[in-house]
Amino acid sequence: MQTYRGVVYPAQSDAMGHMTVQYYVAAFDQAMWHLVESIGYDPAWRTDRHEGWADVRYEIDFRAELRVGDLFKVESRVTGVGNSSLKTHHVLSGPQGAVAAEVHMTSVYFDLEARRSKPIPEAVKVTAQERVGERAADAMQAP
Helix, strand or coil: CEEEEEECCHHHECCCCEECHHHHHHHHHHHHHHHHHHCCCCCCHHHHCCEEEEEEEEEEEECCCCECCCEEEEEEEEEEECCCEEEEEEEEECHHHCEEEEEEEEEEEEECCCCEECCCCHHHHHHHHHHHHHHHHHHHHCC
16 A cells, blocks of 8 residues: 655755665655554554554665655555564655665554553454455465
């Protein structure tokens, strides 16, 4: 699913004229919030229940440069679900759909007061598992 859209601004570029790593990471982070909201996490839980997400692992591959003025989008999917962890894959594509970067992320559901992981709420977990199952079913039907 598409989880983020953006444009590269001059302040986001480095001395070589392309978008810097920190802005790729920012786009992936924003995409992640849209993805978890789509599986049932309510962003209000940060304040109402003191629960949120902590990213614990990023594995990023950079494939193409983005330059000032380039439009880009991020598409995201759930790839795995544990008791308190969520594995996701995000692809950032630029002009003509060229993949500029992709990341495999591991995020942990987090008690923001106790500062430790906690089980993912059941409804969120079930929806996330369904998303993984949908992807597996789609792959099996492909020619």
